[in-house]
Amino acid sequence: MSRIIDGKLFAQRLREFIGQQVAIIKTEHGVVPGLATILVGQNPASEVYVRNKARQTVEAGMASFKHTLDATISQAELLGLIAELNANEDVHGILVQLPLPAHISAERVINAIDPRKDVDGFHVSNVGMLGTGQPAMLPCTPLGCMMLLREQFGSLTGKNALVVGRSNIVGKPMAQLLLADDCTVTIAHRYSENLEEHCRRADILVMAVxxxxxxxxxxxxxxxxxxxxxxxxxxxxxxxTLVGDVDFTSASEVAGAITPVPGGVGPMTIACLLLNTLTAFCRSKGMPEPANSGLELVNGIGVIQEFKKAS
Structure with a gap:
């Protein structure tokens, strides 16, 4: 039987660590990181996500700036709000909840965010810096996955990793992070042949389809x-019932370790959003980044060593 990777517990520990760092910053400098969220329209799932993000932001001691906009807002008006938030020194992270209404270009909106405040890691500048191995804001879900893998393996060097899915949000950046950690990486998608064979060779299987x-x-x-x-x-x-892309019952009989759904990767996404906000704040103030533990790692992943020490 597999070891269950408890993302919920890991995320709780990470949020506690972030809260401790924010409290220290507030005591020593009298300021706190600020996260602005923008929700356009009344998508029920998006409303839940944004509400949870805002709640956990406040629980971590950060400032939360919520903007709920009517679905009929024009693209120009939304871009105007983003420009205001870019210029607001109290806001260190900006998140626009996707999907957006059909009349608004998600690409235009994402790339209007100051890359230094792009805590989702979707801006083309951050995507390019990740791909070339430079310090970047990382997409939260892949970052959370990497932290879970780091705790599982320590070093990922030489592991055969298969990422099934090639989205800009998860699949592509996940592959880049695995490459940065010296894995041998394969990406599979809807047109891939012999998927079963690829899966059977993988020491690490990341499913995101x-x-x-x-x-x-x-x-x-x-x-x-x-x-x-x-x-x-x-x-x-x-x-x-919520289920993952993997048949958990049969897979857990074979795998060495596996994330459940729910309670696996999901909780890590918001925790890493808070981590990115803290990182953005520290960079804006010229402070040492809590995410940088002195290890030669891509931004954020080294934090696991730091909060292990603090736990």
Missing amino acids: GKPQMIPGTWIKPGATVIDVGINRIERNGKP
Whole structure:
């Protein structure tokens, strides 16, 4: 039976560490990091996500600036608000909740955010810096996955890693981070042939496609570590149930370690959003970054060593 990777507990420890760092900053400097969230329209799922982000921001001792806008707002008006937040010295991170209404270009909006305040890590500048190995704001979900893998393995050097999914939000940056940690990386997608064979060779399998239970346990290499990013709502025994992209029941009989759904990767995403906000604040003030533990790592991943010491 696999070891269950408890992302909920890990995220709780990380948030506590971030809260401690924010408290120290407030005591010594009289200021705190600030995160601005922008929600356009009334998408129920987005409303829940934004509410949870704002709540955890406040719980970590940070300032939360919530902007809830009507779905009919023009693109120009939204870009104007982003320009105001870019110029606001109390705001160190800006997050625009996706998806946006059809009449607004998500690409234009994301790239209007000051890259230094782009705590989602989606701005083209941050994407480019990640791809060339420079310090960047990292997308929160891949960063959370890497922290879970770091705790599992310590060093990832030489591991065969398979990322199934090539989205800009998870798949592509996940592959870049694994490469930066010296893994041998394969990316699979809807047109990939012999997916089962690729899976059976992987020491690390990261699933991020949004297809419920598409990978059975018979495809998993014995002892492999499975990071399941998928969150899919299905009906089971007449009740709505959340499942991942991997068939957890059969996979957990084969894998060495596996993230559950829910309670695996999901909680890490918001915790890493707070980490990025703290990092952005420290950079804006010329302060040492808590995420930088002196290790030669891509931004953020080294924090695991620091909060392990603090735990």
